[in-house]
Structure formats: structure tokens, C-alpha cells
Amino acid sequence: xxxxxxxxxxxxxxxxxxxxxxxxxxxxxxxxxxxxxxxxxxxxxxxxxxxxxxxxxxxxxxxxxxxxxxxxxxxxxxxxxxxxxxxxxxxx
Numbered sequence: 135x136x137x138x139x140x141x142x143x144x145x146x147x148x149x150x151x152x153x154x155x156x157x158x159x160x161x162x163x164x165x166x167x168x169x170x171x172x173x174x175x176x177x178x179x180x181x182x183x184x185x186x187x188x189x190x191x192x193x194x195x196x197x198x199x200x201x202x203x204x205x206x207x208x209x210x211x212x213x214x215x216x217x218x219x220x221x222x223x224x225x226x
Contacts, residue, residue: 164172182188191199215221
């Protein structure tokens with residue numbers, strides 16, 4: 135049993151190192167120098183929504199955007215369930 139655990143740990147170490155390398159970059163909060171880029175991105179999003187540029191997307195782009203939106207909604211609802219500590223309703 136101990137040899138299986140040691141073997142599993144030995145195999146997992148390289149993958150965990152790669153995960154941690156990307157997690158430090160991708161999961162870090164935005165820096166103050168990135169705030170103007172965020173504002174510009176939101177402005178671009180709003181202007182494309184107003185002008186109807188979203189209608190000129192390929193099916194692949196629209197599918198990816200839909201899945202990203204669904205993922206955001208999913209994590210919002212999971213966070214709500216975690217926050218209220220109940221699946222349905224609040225414990226009043």
C-alpha cells in the first residue's frame with residue numbers, strides 16, 4: 135500500500151508543478167497597472183453590444199461565449215449556495 139502511495143505521489147509531482155506555475159499567473163488578482171486595460175475591455179464590450187457587432191460572430195465564437203457565460207452563471211449560483219449554506223432558501 136505504501137509503495138502505491140509513493141508511486142502516485144512521484145507521478146503527481148510534475149503535473150502539480152505545472153498546475154502551480156499556471157495557477158500563480160491565472161488566479162492572481164489584477165494589478166493596478168491592469169485597471170486601464172480592464173476599463174477599455176468593458177468599454178469595448180458595451181460598444182459592441184450597442185452597435186450589434188455581436189451578430190457578426192462565427193458559430194464557434196458564439197458557442198464559446200455562450201459556454202463562458204454559462205460557466206459564470208454556474209459559479210455564481212454555486213457561490214450563493216455556499217454563502218447561504220443551503221441549496222434552497224435562506225435560514226432565517
